[in-house]
Amino acid sequence: MNNFEELQNKWQNQSGTSATDNGFETLLHSVKSIENKQRIGNIVLTITIIILASFLIYVSGYKSNTFLLGISLMIGSLVVRIAIELYSLKKLRSINFSKDSSTFKSDLTNYYSFRKYIHYLVTPLALMIYAIGFVILLPLFKATLSHGFYLYILFSSIVFLLIFCVFIYKQIKSELSKLKQLQVQD
Amino acid sequence: MVSKENKYKNIYQENYPKVMRLCMGYTVGDEALAKDLAQETFIKVWQNLDGFRNESGIGTWIYRICVNTCLAEIRKQRKKDRNLSIDTFQVSDSNEDPTEKEDMLVQLYGCINKLSSTNKAIILLELEGLPQLEISEIMGIKHEAIRTRIHRIKQQLTKCVNNE
Numbered sequence: 001m002n003n004f005e006e007l008q009n010k011w012q013n014q015s016g017t018s019a020t021d022n023g024f025e026t027l028l029h030s031v032k033s034i035e036n037k038q039r040i041g042n043i044v045l046t047i048t049i050i051i052l053a054s055f056l057i058y059v060s061g062y063k064s065n066t067f068l069l070g071i072s073l074m075i076g077s078l079v080v081r082i083a084i085e086l087y088s089l090k091k092l093r094s095i096n097f098s099k100d101s102s103t104f105k106s107d108l109t110n111y112y113s114f115r116k117y118i119h120y121l122v123t124p125l126a127l128m129i130y131a132i133g134f135v136i137l138l139p140l141f142k143a144t145l146s147h148g149f150y151l152y153i154l155f156s157s158i159v160f161l162l163i164f165c166v167f168i169y170k171q172i173k174s175e176l177s178k179l180k181q182l183q184v185q186d
Numbered sequence: 187m188v189s190k191e192n193k194y195k196n197i198y199q200e201n202y203p204k205v206m207r208l209c210m211g212y213t214v215g216d217e218a219l220a221k222d223l224a225q226e227t228f229i230k231v232w233q234n235l236d237g238f239r240n241e242s243g244i245g246t247w248i249y250r251i252c253v254n255t256c257l258a259e260i261r262k263q264r265k266k267d268r269n270l271s272i273d274t275f276q277v278s279d280s281n282e283d284p285t286e287k288e289d290m291l292v293q294l295y296g297c298i299n300k301l302s303s304t305n306k307a308i309i310l311l312e313l314e315g316l317p318q319l320e321i322s323e324i325m326g327i328k329h330e331a332i333r334t335r336i337h338r339i340k341q342q343l344t345k346c347v348n349n350e
Contacts, residue, residue, distance in 0.1 A: 003344060004340045004343070004344050007290070007294060007313065007343070007344070007347060008312075008313050008315060010288070010290055010291060010294070011207065011291075011294065011313040011314075012207075012313070012314065012315065014207065014210075014291055016217065017202070017203045017206040017207050017210065018202070018203050019198060019199045019202035019203065023202070024195055024198050024199070026225075027198065027225055027228050027229070028191070028194075030225060030229060031229055031232045034229065096234075097230045097234065097250070097251045097254045097255060097258075098230075098234055098237075098238070098247055098250050098251050098254075099250065099254070099326075100250060100323065100324060100325060100326025101250065101253050101254060101257065101304070101307060101324060101325045101326055102325060102326030102327060103326050104250075104254040104257070104258075104326075105257065108257075108258060181303075184302070
């Protein structure tokens with residue numbers, strides 16, 4: 001027969017939970033590596049924006065309205081989607097883990113509720129606009145590119161879109177399940 | 187003047203065992219997963235250390251981060267954990283030692299895992315021997331409500347461990 005005090009005693013004296021110097025070194029390494037990754041992430045993002053802006057300036061010289069419309073829809077939907085992801089990341093990072101657990105839980109629930117709105121509205125809309133932009137460009141591709149390269153672009157884009165959809169579906173499923181569990185009363 | 191790194195090392199050494207025990211409670215005794223969660227907790231401690239204003243004790247502050255980290259991260263593993271708990275229970279009941287851990291601890295992990303996430307956090311903090319007022323501060327639940335909950339969970343847990 002174990003009473004609670006016995007359980008407590010056993011709990012506090014369990015082995016294998018003590019700190020080691022090696023453990024601290026590994027931890028410190030992880031901390032520094034996260035800070036480096038954040039720095040690298042910012043550099044990559046800046047370079048991407050510069051490349052995208054240069055590309056837009058380059059294509060703005062084209063006289064074809066169809067081309068400009070198609071490419072603007074594709075790049076525009078991508079930029080909006082990326083901007084929303086970055087905003088979400090900022091929102092997630094701003095959740096304070098040192099608040100009391102009830103407040104934290106409510107902040108996390110609000111975050112995933114906000115993500116639900118993105119998943120059900122913004123993401124399908126962005127995907128649709130991207131696909132429309134691509135379809136607008138197809139006749140131009142067909143007229144200017146070789147038949148083989150045209151087919152390559154067509155099929156690789158469909159495959160890319162499908163892979164992207166599966167990836168987004170998995171992310172949505174995981175986040176909605178988290179939201180569901182957070183909303184369980186306990 | 188103590189550097190941030192030295193201060194951090196002291197915090198780590200003083201608080202690692204209790205953080206690790208709490209994480210072990212959340213992961214049903216899965217040591218590898220618990221180590222990951224403990225590491226995640228201390229990474230957040232580092233990231234927020236400059237903002238710590240001594241409004242609560244450092245211990246309370248770390249417990250909050252740890253409980254919230256487990257709450258946020260463990261959801262991915264929960265289904266797996268439940269299965270693990272049931273398996274562990276079956277082996278434990280048949281008096282076969284599945285790991286080197288003592289039977290009672292294994293049984294305890296399994297019983298804790300049957301609780302809801304909030305009740306799990308509350309009882310893990312109670313097992314650590316924290317005053318109920320501090321538990322109520324960590325959980326953001328009124329002291330009176332915590333007292334009642336703890337009483338109920340303690341009974342539940344003791345019964346479960348004793349297979350009643």
